[in-house]
Amino acid sequence: MTGAAVDRAVTKVHDRGIRIVRNDNGETGYRIEIVGGLGRTPMIGQMLRDVLPKADLLPYLEAVLSSYNLLDRRDNEYKARIKITLREQGIEKIRDIVEARFALLRPAFQGGSDAHVARIAAGFAAPVFREAPTGAFEAARAADPVFRAWSDTKVDTHKAPGLATVTISLKAPGATPGDASADQMRVIADLAARYGHGDIRVSHEQNALLPHVHKSDLPALFAALKPAGLAIANAGLISDIIACPGMGYCSLATARSIPVAKKIAEHFQARDAEREIDQIKVKTSGCINACGRHHLGHIGIPGLEKGGVESYQITLSGDGGRRRRSGRGRGRALPMTRSCPRLSG
Ligand code: SF4
Structure with a gap:
């Protein structure tokens, strides 16, 4: 479910996606999309109802679910997915059945x-935000290029004046993407209590967020994150990679994913090339099930086993945000030795 202009919840790749919209009279409603999914048969969700009034949401979702129960391929566990049902029945027929059920x-x-x-x-009431000058933030940006680089990638605009949303990257060089130690989690919790109204979010990008931080507190927050190894200025850059567990600890994996992500990140961080490349999303999975959402990466790297050899396909041009499209495979799958020679040893 997303309420943002740019989809931050990748709603198009779920069985049901809900976008909060407004109708022509400015009233809140919902756009319902169905049958997105990744894995072996990636599909981008299709629109079922353009604007649904707020009061109709629950019975409409019940109508979607009960229609699916009527149509579903329960005869075959591999086909018991709503995206398979859509492929067999078509969106028009499903829409007619859902509307009749509704x-x-x-x-x-x-x-x-x-x-x-x-x-x-x-x-979920919003905290009481304090009003204070933001001069300390501007001064720190002018004086400290490292702080400036961090705030350029990690600080987003908040709806309240003077506030910011801070992404805490869990993608340190050489570390497992998305991992935080117990000590780091304590640091994040303490900082959320001190500067962020006690609120922490975990993002599907495998990072943590402090949604409400006053800009005047950002220099102190940055200083406290540094010794914990949490002030990494790479959110949205090429080293901010989503990786599934892969062969590290998933029984379904056919290839490693975490070492691939680590090596790519280290390669670009060592050359200081991330900022030059700018925003780009890389995602890798250890098998076709796509838990690393590689179809949605500008560059996707799904691992697979080919003739007993750990190999990687490359997909390009996926986008889970503004364009919301699935990446396309390019070229043959390459064995680990050619995809990433430094890993092969
Ligand atoms: S994509 Fe495959 S290897 Fe990765 S977590 Fe999912 S099932 Fe496991």
Whole structure:
């Protein structure tokens, strides 16, 4: 589910994706997309309903689920996926069935409990943001090029004036992508309590986020992250790679993925070339199941076994954000010795 203009939740590659939109009268509604998926048969989700009124969301989702239960290929466990159903039935037929089910279910839906919804909403209430000058942030940027480089890649605009959202990269050079030690997690928790209203998010990009930090606190936050090895200025750059566990500890893997990600990151970090290349997404998986979402990488590197040899395919031009498209395979799969010679030994 995403409420952002740029899809940050890769909603197009899930069984059901929900985008929060507004209709022509400015009222909140939902765009429902279905049957995205990765793995052996990657598919980008298709639009089922353009704008669904807010009050209809739950019965509509129930209609989608019950339609799927009617159509599903339960006779074959490999085909018991909604994307297979779409391929066999077509989006028009599925839409007709869902709308018919929805027409039946909607009148019986009494709506949620207002008190219950209010309790949930209270749990997500925005903190009280302090108003303060941001001069310390601007001064630190002017004085310290390292801080400036970090804030260029790690700090995003917040809706409240003076606030920022900070990405804490868990992609240190030579480290396993997405890993944080117990000590690092304690540091992040302490900093969230001190500077971030006690809020931490874990992103699907395998990084951590502090969503609400005042800009005047950023120099102190940066200084505290440095000794913990958490002030790495590479969010969104080529060394910010998503990697699945691969052969490291997945029983389904046919190739290694973590060492591939580490070597690529080290290669570009050693040459100080990341900033020159700028924003690019690299993703690698240890098998065709695509847990590293390699189809959505500008460069995707799925591992596979070919004639008993650990090999890698290359996919190009995937995009899970603005364009939302699946990458295409390019060329033959290469054995590890040719894909990444330094790993082969
Ligand atoms: S993509 Fe394959 S190797 Fe990687 S975690 Fe998924 S199943 Fe395991």
